[in-house]
Amino acid sequence: MAETYGAFENLRRHSAVLKNSVALNNGMQLAAWSNKRDRITQYCDHHTLSLYVADGYESYHKTRSGWQNGGGPDRFCLLPKESESTWDIRDDLSFVHLYCTDAHLRSVGEQIWDRSPATLTLDEKTFGQDAQITALYRQFLLDCDWQQQANQLTLSTASTLLLTHIIQRYSSVQWRMPSVTGGLAPSVLRN
Template sequence: MAYGTFETLRQKNAVLRGTVNLNSGIQLAAWYNNLDTITVQSDHHTLSLYIADGYESYQKTPHGWKNGGGPDRFCLMPKGDESTWDIRGDLSFVHLYCTDEHLRRVGEQIWD
């Protein structure tokens, strides 16, 4: 499966450091970015974890730009939501891309 957020990042300044596709169809990707503005609206879910830097990462909100970045910060970008990010400094992060079906399967395996 091609994940929209992954493809959007590849077309921007982001540098792909590594990726793996799991048998289930879930994809993991390690990225580096700096001095970039990115808008994504995907048909899948993205879980994002900052692993280094990110102190100058801003998310566009209805009330302006919000800075909340830094190592070990976690963000969920749900399917269908639009997210705009202004990356003004170094940022290393990992994404996990998955679909509703992946989440259903995990839920069934854990709670059934």
């Protein structure tokens, strides 16, 4: 059964136009959107990683000190579970969302690091820049036909790589990638 993501459903009720969507085999979901002249408040009951694909220069995020602007192609926003944010989209914006849950993050932790955190908190990021996030989105997710069943493995793998990167760079868990050991003994190498 496919997971229901509140941010996805909320965007559907506003001016946002759904361009493409796919539920991945692992329960995560990808969605490509466009929006223009919309004000929306998002409450996330899950985690959302957003990448601005095109435009977005007139996207404003409401902060305690007023409206913040900083959108543009390849900027990303990370909205952790239980975060609330208000957006004023004043001109064209094309963006892609990856929706996931705590269970997805824990599963990645178990697969990559062979352990599961007792707690995992993601940092909220708005209008961030991260070359790895951009590369994974652009090379593996956006260049792929989401509706072809044959591409499910590529989409799921790229999504797992994104979550791995997010856990490493933008979470309360500070795990290093496992180091590879082995090879020839030093005495064999000297001969």
